[in-house]
Every structure is written in C-alpha cells, then in structure tokens.
Amino acid sequence: MLPVARLLDLFLMAVRTVSFALAMSLILAAALLTTTGARAAPATTLPGKLDAQLSEWGLDISQVSVYVRAVDAEEPRLLVNPETPRVPASVIKLLTSIAGLDILGPNYHWATDVYVDGRVVGGQLQGNLYIQGYGDPYLTADAFAGILRALRVKGLIAIEGDVVLDNSFLAPPEQERGDFDGAAQRSYNALPSALSVNRQVTDIHIYRDWVNNGVGVYTEPPLTGVEIVNEARLVDAPCARRYHNPIATFIPATETAGPKLRISGTFADECGEEQVGRLLLTPEQHAAAAVDALWRDLGGSIGGKIRLGKVPKGARQFHRALSQPLGVIIRDIDKNSNNLMARMLFLTLGASEKGAPGTLEKSRDTINAWLNKRGLPMPELVADNGSGLSRETRISAGSLGELLSWSYRQPWMPELLASMSIAGVDGTTRRRLRREPIAGRAHLKTGTVRDASCIAGYVLDRNDRRWIVAVLVNGQDGQALGAWRGHAVHHEILRWVYRGAPLPTDSGD
Template sequence: MQLDLRRHLLLGCLFLCSLWAAVVQAALPVSLQQALSKAQLPLDSVAIVVQPLSGEPPLISHNPAKAMNPASVMKVVTTYAALEALTPAYRWKTEVYSNGPVRQGVLEGDLIIKGYGDPALNNAELWRLLQQVQQQGVRHIKGNLLLDASVYVPELSQRPILDDEPWRAYNVNPYALLVNGAHSSFRFGVVKQDSKPLVNITPEFDLPQIKLVNTVQVSKGPCADWRSNLQYAVAATADGATVTFSGSLPEQCDERYLELSVFSQQQYAAYTFKKLWAQLGGRLDGQVQAAVLPASASLVTTWWSAPLDAVVRDINKWSNNVMTRQLMLTIGMQAGYTPVDESRGALALKQVLQKQGLSFAELVLENGSGLSRNERISAEHLAQLLITAYQRPLMPVLMASLPMLGLDGTLKNRLPDPASQGMAYLKTGSLEGVSSVAGYVQDTQGKRYVVVMLVNHPQAAASRAIQDGLIKAVIEGR
C-alpha cells in the first residue's frame, strides 16, 4: 500500500511539474506585453499561440480559447477542408448544350452554358471553351444564349457587400457561372506625350461596354501611398457602364493596378461571351438570358478546370475572397446540397472538420473567406487545424499554397531580409479592426512551429510590426 501511495504521489508530482513547466513556457513574454502596450492594444484584444510541431508544450499560449474574428486567415480553414473533402485533384466542370438542330454550322435554337461554380474560370479558358464549341460545329446561334447558374440559390449573387466600396473586386458575390471573378483590372502608368507626363489608364480585359473617363493628373513625389489621392466613380448606362477616374498619381509610380467589378456577374459573363464569340468568327442572333437547362438539350462539350491544388494556391497566395466563397459552396454541393447556399456550405465544411477530429464549438462560418464581421475561431483551434493538416498526406499542398515570407503572394514585401526570406509559410488577414496571421515558421535550427496571432481592436493595424517581431523571434530561436 505504501509503495502504491508513493507511486501515486510521484506521478502526481510529475504531472503537476510538467503542467507548471507548460504554463511557464506558455506565458506571454514581457517584451510582447510591452510592445502591445506601446501600440495601445489591450491584452484581452490579442490571442497568440506558438506551438512546436514536435509535440512539445506551446512556447506562447495567450487567450487561446477566445473566439476571435480572423479576417482572411479563415481561408486556411476553408482550403484545408476543401482539400480533405474534394482531394487536390478535384476539377470543376462547365458544360455547353444546344437546344435545337445544327445544320452547316448554324444552331437552329439556343446555346446553353451551365456552370457548376468553377472559381477559376477566366477569359482565356472561356475562349478555349468557345473554341471547342465551334470545333463541334456550332458557329452561328440563331436563338438565345442561356446562362444556367441554378446550382446556387439565386440570392447568393445579390447579398449586401461588407463596406462602402461596392465596386471593388473583393466584394464580388458568388455566381455559379463566374467568369474572371466578374472584374476588370485597370492599369495605371505615367507616360510621356510631347515631353509632358500623363497618366495612362488601360482596362484589362477590355470590354466595349466600359466607357473610360480619365481626368487623373501627375503629381510629384514617391509612389508609396498612390491610392490615397486617386478616386473613381462608376455609373451604369443603358449599354454598359462609365468609369471615371480622377485625382492624381505620383510621377515615380511604375505600373499600378486597381480591380473593379462594374457589372453584375451575369452581365460580365454575357459581355465576355459576346466579345470572344465574335473574335472567333461566331454569330449570335438572340439575347443573353438567365435560364435553367432544358431537358431537351444535348451536350456539346465540357470544360474542366485546373485541379483544386492549383486553385487553392491562387486563393491563399493572393487572398481571393469570391474564389474561397465558391470553394465552400462546392463542399456543400459535394455533400448533396443543390441548390446550395452559404449556410449549407458552412454545415458541410464543419462536418468535414469533425471527421478529422476538429470539432470547434466557437467556429462561426458566414462565407468561409473571412470577408465578414461575424466569422469567428479561436487561436488554439487554428493551431490545432494547422497541426492536424501538417500530419496529413495533403500537407505539402496546403503548405505550398500559403504565401512564403518575403518571397511571394501577399507576403512578398514582408520581412524581406535574407535571414527571414522563405522561413515561413503564412496566411495573413486584415479588416478594419482586425489583423491576423497564422501558419508555419521554421527556425534557423530547422525546427518548425505553428504560429497564430489574432488581434481584434480598433487599433489592430498597429499590431503588424508586433506580428513581424514575433515571427522573426521564432525564426531566430529567441
């Protein structure tokens, strides 16, 4: 009995000692506390987890269980779940049907394009799809062009935007036949004309339905804050839209880009079809209309997207919101929800996580992209997901999709010094009042860590330098 008692006491002591060691290790360093205080960020507005992937106790665990808005870091949750649910080889299809006989290149009826939510269908791919249609013998459409986006509930394309910039590309809503993210990229550059500097603006992809008005002047000075003095206005017209740019652009700027979505998703798809179809020598007699695929239609051809691993890379490297939203909807569709909405997509996503042992009571998913005031997750559960993903066969795909510190994507200009470059794969997120970062960091000894830092506070933007300092400290093993 005495021996058993001693053994229990010893085991209890060892447990308490190890627990105390973990608590000591997990305490928020004084230097971090001071930096947060200097930035006027209360400790309860910040959650941090730094966890060795070797299974040791966390180095830092501050407010780990607090539900926080992660902004675009939520894309890590959605892309990981998609890789698990769909596999990295998954491809989306876009189908083209004819509803009528085809004689000598003339379709005596309607052409129908049915979308299944391909998030990456761009103008070049649509051009190749239309080329396939013509190779199947259709060059002249005597009827209408019908666009079938019915795998999504119709309301999805009309949801309210997050902020007061409705024309910005990041505010585009999902659409099952989305083409090029329904946005136009406007390129700005300072050129010389008769030895006088002028601002040249070129839309890419150039649609004839866009009328461009340019009153932008060249200003003196560096290009650092070029957007602050550049304004735009969009006005719908009977046959398209007028985009007016005003203000000034610094003369030291090289090429700069601004992505705007000036048409509805359906309008953009229709205008792009008309331009590409005409370029290919095709003819359309009828109108472009929204419709559901008629039962009598015959399949002409099918376009298959790039695989999911490539799509996930585009999403995470460049933090693409609408692509992520369509990804969550695809998870819902594959779970059997058609037509799908975001609530069903979120339900299916949570079920995918639960199968991997990732049951997060505080997780709130509105659209899966982080472009939301309502989405929530805790730092400890983000860390748990990243650790789980690291142990899964798909780990190389997820990690490679994240921006590399100081080298590419949204991290290209962050900690670009040679000692830090490439030492971390991280996803960042920012909204007004939100700044976050999460991912994998390797130290100079080759040891890897999961690092998560979430900040929810009106002064959240001030935490970026603190995030950089934390990442650099982990890299240097401090």
C-alpha cells in the first residue's frame, strides 16, 4: 500500500488541477489498486517462526513444498517451492480419485458376471460355470457370498463341469507383492486382479477354544491344501500384550513339503479372539478357495475343477452383480488409504478409455490426456500406479493445489470431500489435531513412506472460509525422513490456515 504522506501529496496535486470529487475518486482508486496488487502476490516464505523451526527438526526449506489458497480467491496465499517434483506417497490417491470421479462419474459401478455354457436342468448345470471379474475394488467376502447365494436362489445346486475364473479384464501385475518393501504378506502390498475377493486377504482367527481347553484356529476362506500347525500355548493370565502374543507364520510349499500355516506364541485365557489378515495365496488361489468354501457352505457341489480361463463365445449370462458406486468406494481409497483399491481404480481408468486388458501404460496415458483436456497440465507428473506404494511417483505441490482448486468447482465435489479423512475424527487423521480447534474442520488425505510425509485437502478456517492446502515434505536425496518431522510441518501450516492464513502485511496481525 502507498504511504499516507505519498497519498496526501497526490491528493493536493489533484485538487489543484481537477475537481475535489474527481481527485478523491482518483486517489481512492490508486489506493485500492495498490492494495489489491499487494495482496495478489502470494507469500513465498513460511509463516511465523516455521522457517526457524525447520532446522530444529532437522529439515531444510529445500525439502518442503507448500500451496495454500482460499477456494474463492483468484491467487494462492502461500507458495513455497510449488514446482518442485516431490514423492507424494498416498496423497497421489487424490489424483486417482478425482480422475475416477470425472472420467467414470460418481455413480460408476463395477460388474461381476456369471456365465454358463450348458443347460440347467433340475438344479444341475450340465456344463461349466464362469465367473468374470471387471476389477471390483470392493468385492468383499460378504459381497462374493451374495453372488453365490443368488445362483442358489435362481435354482442352481450342482455344477457338473468346472468353475472357471476369468480375470482377463486387467493385465497381470508387472511386479511381485514384496517388491516395494519386502513385506509380501502384508495386506497393503496386494496387487490388482480383475477378480479380487476380499482384497485377497486371508483372515486368520485365533481364539480361546473352550471345548478343547486350548487355542483354536480357523481361516476365512478355508485354506484347502494348507496344513495348519497349531503350536500356540494357552496361559492363565490377563489379556495384556506381555502375556498375549499369538504369532501366525505362513510357510510356502517346497519341493518336499506342502504349504503350512504355523500358529505359535502365547494366548492369554482372558482374551477373546485375535484376527490377523495376511496375503497367503495368489489372487487366483484365493478366489478359488472362496468359491469352493462358500459354494459348499450353501449346499452346492462342483463336479469338476476350479481353474483359470476365459468366458467362451456362446456362453450365456446367468447373473450380474454390481458393486457399490464409485462415490462410496473412494471413501475407503482416501479416508482409509487403501492401496489395492486405488490401484484397481487406476487400471479401470485405462481399460474404460482404451479397452481391456487394463494396463499401467494405458492408465498413465489416460490420466495425462484427461489432465490436458481439463486445462491442468502437469509436466512434472509421474503417475506410476495410482497408489502411494511407489518410489517413482512424482507431483508438485502447485499441481496438486491447482487440481484441488479445480475439483472444488465440479458437481462431484461433495463426493470428493466426503472421501477424505476428517482431522481428529476418522480415517488416517483421526488421532491428529483432535484436541485442537481445527478438529472436525479439515478434510485431508495423508501420505507417508520412508522418505516422504505429505498432506493435502481442504480446511475450514475459524471464520468459515474454506482453503486448499498441500504440504509435501521429502527426505534429502531419498533419505529416510521420519514421519514426525513431516507431521510437525503439516500441523503448523494447518493451524496457520485455520487462523485465516494471516500474513505480516495484514492489518491487525
């Protein structure tokens, strides 16, 4: 803003040459333009003492990127290293979800189809039954059981031929489950499959067996061909971790022995049931085990084998099941940060635009073409697989912020907002900022891997103005970061935005 003395000089000069009213108008216009121009330029330094705090936390400003903008503003409020490509971790799921909402629509449903190639006479299928998946990311055990129940309701009891699983809608994964971090059995490392039942997770239930006065074990689905070796000891003790520590270990098959599930450790008799989810089977083996167990539980029978294959021409559709709508499914993708579901949505985008089978290359091309069509070019973007489990994915805070700004003006914005974790309330931020005024007023997506700690979303400030926030913090040259350092930066920025994102030039601040 112009100094008062300078404005007074301009006013006196104007009065001597033009009318008083016109002079006032000119001076007011000059002051307004000067003020507007000053506010239009985003700040480029971190607010308050945050710059100094970075060194205390072992960080350098070169590791931090920030984008802050009110949803009703024409320009950002704060830009710090906005064009630097960063590892976003699971924050990249926002790009996957937004692309899904815009390309497919919030009411998009995935199908799972059942075909037969023979006649059904008296409940007997004289031929094969085919189950074709189209990449439903939320085909839970209950949903899959519902499909098989529908076949029974329609009169099918016995399948004389084979049950054929068709997962050809998505191409086989280009990596192994353990490639990201070596933890091949952890559920977050599941890889996409067009027929992915219960997220490919085998639920291991370890419980107090009152009948046999010991420790009992069962799995869902039952593991056909897997020997369960139960070595867990029941101990007379309270339900505390020092006494209660059951351990489940899966031992893959060797040339001389079949696969085993070993249960060891101790089980306190005052505990109820322990449930552990693990990736023990391939997606195809897992789906086959689910079919076998669930169909027999329903009183059905299978005369042939359960195998992989494709639906042949001439087979007729016997049943179709539809998933939850995309607008509901992305709540698990973003709020709970589900990697498998994000990857399957990502592959679905490529298959829907460029045809089956869905591949990573098709999906990357689809994302880039869509961004350019929407006027959101991201030259630095590396969209690897649509989830946070990638060392190669890159995006800048500026691109992320502009994407969120554009998304806020779209008709499906409510579905996007509802998909995000609410600070201090639920999802991945349920334990963050929960005792602060901002709790319940920020919809956020988090992302954390070894060398990155990131957050992005929307914040409603104390004056009920909504802001876009993106904060990406990375380790130096790919080194480990420490999530707490990123959280410290996130929280300071979020608190500042909650206060209205005041700058030193703002009056009264």
